[in-house]
Amino acid sequence: MEFGRSLMQREFCLEETSTHLNNASGAVPKKVFDYQISVMEERERNPEHWYRYVVNDRYMNAVAKVAEFIGCCKENLVLVETTTSGINAVAKAMSWEAGDAILCTDHTYGANINLVQHVAKENKGLDVIQMHIPLPLEHEDEVIKAYADVIEKSHKIKLAIIDHISSASAIMFPVKKLVDLCREKGVMTLIDGAHCPGQVQLDLENLGADYYIGNLHKWMFCPRGCALLWIHPSHHDTTHPIITSASIFHTNLQQRFSQQATRDPIPYLTAPKAIEFCLSLGGLDAIVARNSKLVKWAASMLSEAWTSTCLPIPISMRAPFMILIGLPDTKVTRQYELEAKELKCPTLMKVIYEKHRVFTAISYFMGKLWCRVSVQVHNCQEDYYKLRDAILDVLKDEP
Numbered sequence: 001m002e003f004g005r006s007l008m009q010r011e012f013c014l015e016e017t018s019t020h021l022n023n024a025s026g027a028v029p030k031k032v033f034d035y036q037i038s039v040m041e042e043r044e045r046n047p048e049h050w051y052r053y054v055v056n057d058r059y060m061n062a063v064a065k066v067a068e069f070i071g072c073c074k075e076n077l078v079l080v081e082t083t084t085s086g087i088n089a090v091a092k093a094m095s096w097e098a099g100d101a102i103l104c105t106d107h108t109y110g111a112n113i114n115l116v117q118h119v120a121k122e123n124k125g126l127d128v129i130q131m132h133i134p135l136p137l138e139h140e141d142e143v144i145k146a147y148a149d150v151i152e153k154s155h156k157i158k159l160a161i162i163d164h165i166s167s168a169s170a171i172m173f174p175v176k177k178l179v180d181l182c183r184e185k186g187v188m189t190l191i192d193g194a195h196c197p198g199q200v201q202l203d204l205e206n207l208g209a210d211y212y213i214g215n216l217h218k219w220m221f222c223p224r225g226c227a228l229l230w231i232h233p234s235h236h237d238t239t240h241p242i243i244t245s246a247s248i249f250h251t252n253l254q255q256r257f258s259q260q261a262t263r264d265p266i267p268y269l270t271a272p273k274a275i276e277f278c279l280s281l282g283g284l285d286a287i288v289a290r291n292s293k294l295v296k297w298a299a300s301m302l303s304e305a306w307t308s309t310c311l312p313i314p315i316s317m318r319a320p321f322m323i324l325i326g327l328p329d330t331k332v333t334r335q336y337e338l339e340a341k342e343l344k345c346p347t348l349m350k351v352i353y354e355k356h357r358v359f360t361a362i363s364y365f366m367g368k369l370w371c372r373v374s375v376q377v378h379n380c381q382e383d384y385y386k387l388r389d390a391i392l393d394v395l396k397d398e399p
């Protein structure tokens with residue numbers, strides 16, 4: 001199967017006048033999109049019948065297909081709208097006592113920090129500990145040690161929210177080792193794998209986590225509003241959706257999550273089509289092999305052109321399809337860095353897009369601005385040359 005520009009033209013809805021180098025909102029193949037529209041039309045022909053007698057079986061079928069694809073027990077899996085709603089469901093369903101703490105890091109996704117701070121506000125005596133991940137990293141064991149030190153110092157940590165792939169820094173955390181450590185120390189684990197389905201081979205039954213959450217609408221070709229939540233059997237009875245609706249007291253986990261009022265469940269129902277699309281490209285292994293090769297090439301080409309370096313982390317901690325590359329060191333870059341330090345939200349991304357129609361993610365940490373380069377199946381080398389030139393143009397010093 002051919003990847004790159006011809007695949008994009010044939011299979012995706014993406015406009016060719018833009019360069020799509022940030023996959024945070026995903027990209028839906030035409031076949032999946034057309035299927036979504038056809039189910040919307042089907043529902044519209046007889047909404048009463050559809051909501052009462054069709055959707056539940058389809059939801060169960062979608063759960064079973066996703067479970068089969070990622071290789072986990074379907075009994076432990078539910079589909080939720082977003083990673084954020086999955087993490088909300090877990091954090092809000094847990095019972096907290098004064099003296100408990102939630103552990104996250106300075107790489108935890110901003111919305112998750114807000115969430116745990118909000119939960120802490122609602123539960124008097126619950127603390128949030130935001131630990132520092134040391135950078136540069138030479139070996140993943142340095143991260144294990146950092147976690148072990150924090151857990152050793154604070155015996156009250158009840159839950160650790162661990163990134164599988166962090167958002168702004170695209171670091172792939174050694175989750176298996178971290179989960180093992182937490183289990184040994186009596187700390188529950190919630191793994192934020194927002195970026196992982198479709199990018200990383202998951203082994204949820206052997207990971208040993210308490211909860212695992214991941215989006216199907218980022219790298220797994222589903223329309224927005226489709227994420228998976230894996231729940232350890234010991235928590236089935238205590239986990240419920242954030243929306244309290246008719247099925248909240250259902251004793252079966254999937255039924256509890258299946259129907260929540262008259263919301264739009266169609267993104268869930270597209271998951272089998274998205275899996276079909278992934279398999280038509282040769283499956284996850286073929287996609288990982290191709291995208292990882294292109295990301296490696298792009299990182300080397302861009303860091304040379306920008307006289308910069310990649311985020312200093314070991315190869316084992318690099319995300320398969322995403323990498324951070326330092327921006328060229330110019331006076332203009334330093335101006336943007338000053339602004340990013342103040343605003344925490346660099347305007348550079350918008351400037352690059354507005355001037356060159358290249359969409360890429362820019363993040364700021366370690367006192368520097370970084371470009372997070374992403375590779376999805378529709379990208380090709382030409383996209384990264386456009387990114388190279390756009391950045392060089394926007395950041396060039398005026399003579």
Ligand SMILES: Cc1ncc(COP(=O)(O)O)c(C=O)c1O
Pocket residue numbers: 024081082083084085109111163165166167168192194195215227
């Ligand atoms: C690490 C991480 N967690 C959570 C999220 C939130 O995902 P969603 O918007 O699907 O809730 C993101 C989104 O980019 C993310 O990168």
